[in-house]
Amino acid sequence: MKIIVLMKQVANKDAILRINKSETWIEEGDLSHEVNESDGYALEEALRLKEKHGGGEVVVCSLGPQRVKSVIKDALARGADRAIHVVSDDTAQLGPYAAAKVLSEAIKDEQADLVLTGLQSDDNGYAQTGVILAELLGLPHATIVIEVDASGEGLRVKRELESGWYQWYAMTRPALLTIQSGISQIRYATLKGIMAAKKKEIKEVAPNAEALSAAAHQRITKVYFPQKTKQTQFLGDGDAKAGAAQLAEKLRTEARIF
């Protein structure tokens, strides 16, 4: 089975975000980055499917500047076989249609049996790239997938619905699935894996120019910190311990918890 996994690099979750001068995006300069959370689970699922079904190939594909190489190398160290890096410096304002178009051009000749993406990016949060990509590749898709059974000719996938409900879908293969976090426990890269990764292929490709330059259908005009709507009583004024003592008192006298 040949499986392509799309992996995006995003700002570190713990990073303190600052808004750039033109107020159109965050200040990227001093940020640290990590792999998008659900994409890490998508990779894990691809590796498990390969192991379970007697081999094949796991190909990682990422669109972004040179720094995304760290995501790619980490994926190779965990067991992906090779990678495609679509190199582009400015992808922050790329809408999901344009991103999916660029990615589809980069992987369409691979003829994969499965394409896995994360269900949502932690920065833009469009929740669309995978589904649009499926449409562009002519593949059936399922989103928010939490279990995959590829033992038959087609696929059976378990989808998460709202508030604790689930649903199984039977579908044809090839297909595209968007993977939900928690589908399985993510493995660590071993030293052996890290060494082996050094010999694996990372193919750099330029993004399809037409796809990249297609006019964005949505444009960010301004970014800002959300306006607070609730009057929060902040306690301790930066002193966590003092805040904790005040909180105990408030819980007793104001909230009457005990």
Add this chain to the structure above:
Amino acid sequence: MPNGILVFAEHRGGAFNKTSFEAVAAAQQLGASLGQPVSAVVLGTDAALASQVAAYKLDKVVSVEHPKLADYTPDGYADAMERAVRALDPQFVIMPHTYLVRDYAPKLAARFGKDLISDCVRASVSDGAVTFSRRIFQGKIDADVVANGEPPVFATFQSGAYRADQAERGGEAAAVESLPVEVGEVRMQPEEPFQEVKQAVDLTKADTIIAIGRGIKGQEHIALAQQLADLLGGEIAASRPICDAGWLPIDRQIGSSGQTVTPKLYIALGISGAIQHLVGMKNASTIVAVNKDPEAPIFDIADYGIVGDLFEVIPVLTEEIKKLKG
């Protein structure tokens, strides 16, 4: 010339989703500011369903019908909606940002060579131009977004962005029009939805919930929060990543894919406050948030906030409560 606003009303097995009526409210407000008529579209097998939506103040309700629309599938819905949108030629297509809409609407938009302005929390109109606002970076930042290019503009609204009870009802029922459509090949077959076997803990009955997030750093630190929970006679709960990592069982997860709770007291320790978490706990009577990031979105719904390290806060809080309880 494209005209009007088309709002997609979602149902499963004939029961309409409340967020559909939030979307109706959003579409009506947009319609009022732009001076444009608002119609609703319902997908299914017959017009009986659509008449449930006709009580709202709408220009009309379009019932898009085909036997393949009896159960939701992304292939079936994308085909049917594509035809409806082409036939009705609206300027805006407004949808609730539900799991079902996330599943098929990007495919629908792609048929028009577009994407969705997804998960919006507001829309405002000035000089006839619409600005949509959406949360990015997991709720930490807001972005104002404008649509470019030809209509239709596809936009989805976050659950809770508008209130369903603000959707205006009409004096008399809106006209219901049937629109039979072609639906192509459907490549997936849904089975019956189900819930996992009965949850071991029912957090909906707890008066006090101590919830931990990724800020707790390691499974070994959960005991700290557990002590506080025990002292207050409460239950321990968590954000999704804690359950994903297997540190707590999934039946302790709070949020859109976990439990929805309304305790008297909810203490969020090291939880950032992504919308998928907030929908599960924002109606608690008293909400306390402890987070080292002053901009964490969880503070937006907290009654009491401490900006600081939870590892400093928990031991002191536990001690002080012990003292006060005497």
